[in-house]
Amino acid sequence: MEAFALRSPADSVPAAEPIPDVARAAAGDVRAFEDLYRTHLPRVHALVRRMTGGREADEITQDVFVRAWQKLGTFRGDASFSTWLHRLAVNVVIERFRTEQARRARMHDGEEIFETLSAPPQTRDIGIDFEAALEKLPDGAREIFVLHDVEGYKHHEIASLLEISPGTSKAQLHRARMMLRRHLT
Amino acid sequence: MADVWTDRLSEYLDDELTPAARAALESHLAACPECAATLSELRAVVERARRLPGRPPAADLWPGIETRLAGPRLARSAGPARDVRPARRFAFTAPQLVAAGLALMVMSGGGTWVLLHGGRATSMPPVAASDPAREPARLVNAGVADQRYDEAIADLQQALESGRSQMDPTTIAVLEANLKAIDAAIEQSQRALAQDQENVYLNNHLADARQRKLALLRRATALAGGKT
Ligand SMILES: [Zn+2]
Numbered sequence: 215m216e217a218f219a220l221r222s223p224a225d226s227v228p229a230a231e232p233i234p235d236v237a238r239a240a241a242g243d244v245r246a247f248e249d250l251y252r253t254h255l256p257r258v259h260a261l262v263r264r265m266t267g268g269r270e271a272d273e274i275t276q277d278v279f280v281r282a283w284q285k286l287g288t289f290r291g292d293a294s295f296s297t298w299l300h301r302l303a304v305n306v307v308i309e310r311f312r313t314e315q316a317r318r319a320r321m322h323d324g325e326e327i328f329e330t331l332s333a334p335p336q337t338r339d340i341g342i343d344f345e346a347a348l349e350k351l352p353d354g355a356r357e358i359f360v361l362h363d364v365e366g367y368k369h370h371e372i373a374s375l376l377e378i379s380p381g382t383s384k385a386q387l388h389r390a391r392m393m394l395r396r397h398l399t
Numbered sequence: 400m401a402d403v404w405t406d407r408l409s410e411y412l413d414d415e416l417t418p419a420a421r422a423a424l425e426s427h428l429a430a431c432p433e434c435a436a437t438l439s440e441l442r443a444v445v446e447r448a449r450r451l452p453g454r455p456p457a458a459d460l461w462p463g464i465e466t467r468l469a470g471p472r473l474a475r476s477a478g479p480a481r482d483v484r485p486a487r488r489f490a491f492t493a494p495q496l497v498a499a500g501l502a503l504m505v506m507s508g509g510g511t512w513v514l515l516h517g518g519r520a521t522s523m524p525p526v527a528a529s530d531p532a533r534e535p536a537r538l539v540n541a542g543v544a545d546q547r548y549d550e551a552i553a554d555l556q557q558a559l560e561s562g563r564s565q566m567d568p569t570t571i572a573v574l575e576a577n578l579k580a581i582d583a584a585i586e587q588s589q590r591a592l593a594q595d596q597e598n599v600y601l602n603n604h605l606a607d608a609r610q611r612k613l614a615l616l617r618r619a620t621a622l623a624g625g626k627t
Contacts, residue, residue, distance in 0.1 A: 272456050279464045395444050
């Protein structure tokens with residue numbers, strides 16, 4: 215069929231990727247950058263909010279976009295802009311919370327929360343929906359769940375980002391999923 | 400209650416078990432309704448995570464961002480400090496190129512094209528002449544040398560023009576809309592590059608647009624000539 219000869223990856227533009235805005239913003243166009251901000255804000259803010267459990271999500275989101283503006287000149291266009299921006303956001307969040315307490319230690323926090331949230335259906339708080347339950351997860355498990363299941367990171371990537379072992383990443387992911395399955399409604 | 404296999408269910412779901420462990424777990428699943436039920440719940444969690452929607456914040460964060468954009472930007476590998484003054488906007492709008500790409504990709508059955516956006520051009524758009532004065536100093540990954548590129552485009556344009564009568568009008572309309580969008584992208588990149596010649600992204604963007612134009616014309620020409 216002749217028409218299908220035209221359907222090839224060589225012709226395809228990544229769908230919904232506002233490439234010209236990126237190009238203009240990289241050249242210093244603030245209005246183009248504002249367009250990028252408006253396009254990507256819902257997903258970036260949701261990412262930050264889920265990663266942080268809601269803490270300082272607005273402020274950190276602003277940091278993400280300021281950083282994106284500063285680094286746009288280094289964006290090479292070999293990944294999609296949205297992927298690049300999300301990775302940047304993840305790094306900003308992780309840096310923000312890489313504070314006095316070692317991340318490794320945080321992996322073992324919140325045992326009681328797991329107990330509460332993993333309770334069998336008959337005793338669970340029906341009012342807690344999926345996002346709310348996600349927010350209540352211990353920091354480590356929540357970050358790993360968001361990175362792996364929402365953002366599509368691999369365990370070895372998560373391990374290096376969070377400075378933990380891939381085994382810890384797998385175990386925490388499983389715990390997060392086991393808890394969240396009670397809040398699927 | 401949970402058994403020794405429960406904690407392996409996520410690994411099973413993510414295809415991270417060895418073949419032997421996988422086979423063992425599968426035979427356990429066939430005999431353990433609890434694990435089977437837990438597995439399907441875990442699968443639902445993963446599905447849910449993939450579909451979690453974006454949600455904007457309650458407040459507009461832009462004013463707070465915009466006031467901070469005047470600071471220094473990270474310099475690229477070399478070159479003068481970046482001018483951070485807001486540049487003038489280019490006339491080309493973002494969705495055009497995307498729409499053009501989609502128009503190419505989305506087709507109904509039977510080889511009929513679906514025209515996704517307007518553009519009832521009646522003549523072939525002129526090929527953007529390559530003006531050496533406006534070419535960027537360096538092309539990163541251009542793939543095709545300028546002169547060869549111009550020749551190839553001219554040849555293809557001519558071949559297409561002669562095969563035009565045999566082409567479906569809808570196909571021609573889509574083709575022209577796409578060519579127009581690509582030409583606009585090329586021109587826009589060249590204008591932006593005039594202000595920022597070493598911008599890697601812009602250079603790649605231009606090279607990519609030119610490649611797409613070439614590929615589009617090649618296929619369109621084949622389509623025009625190959626129609627029986
Ligand atoms: Zn079992």
